[in-house]
Amino acid sequence: MANPVIKAELREKAGKGSSRALRREDKIPAVIYGNKKDPVTVTVNRIELVKQLSTGGFMNTSFDIEVGGKKEMVLPRDVQFHPVTDWPMHVDFLRLAQDSTININIPVHFLNEEECPGLKAGGVLNVVRHEIEFSCPANAIPEAIEIDISGLELNDSIHISSVTLPKGVTPVIEDRDFTIATIAAPSGLKSAEAEEAEEGEGEEETAEGEGEE
Structure with missing residues (x-):
């Protein structure tokens, strides 16, 4: 079964100011890291990302992320959300090798x-x-x-x-x-079972007491 595809664009500038400007354009900053390669900063479309988030299981679904016509298999590892609007603010993707566990x-x-x-x-x-x-x-x-x-x-x-x-x-x-x-x-x-057990214990104690007399 093929992985769902997320399209991304390379992001040259970093920083809070740049990130805010991107979000105004419905672009969510993200980073791709791992698998012994350098991290790559990208953006993903907010609407498409929200669609993926709403399907459930986003954090345990492997995706093919496409950047500049090339695809890499990734797994979402962290999503930061706005504390008021609950919109996604940033995503971390971990690279996965095809034969990895x-x-x-x-x-x-x-x-x-x-x-x-x-x-x-x-x-x-x-x-x-x-x-x-x-x-x-x-x-x-x-x-x-x-x-x-x-x-x-x-x-x-x-x-x-x-x-x-x-x-x-x-x-x-x-x-x-x-x-x-x-x-x-x-x-x-x-409760009924406990009462029965207590009654049974009481009857045993009475019988033992009578036997001693």
């Missing part, structure tokens, strides 16, 4: 919640990790990790070992089978 946080999406027996019984999906850091091929970063919960019961847990991952994608945490989410029992059921 990168560590990146990827969101987790849960599928078939309406079919989950545990949720139907009144349970709650308790998400421990909304994002997980993975090592991924730079040219095949998944938009999200999808987890089917249609077969989970109350008090079931989802661990990373039970998740089918795309080819070449591995969790950065390798020393433990960490929890991603659980189907937690509703508070009413927890």
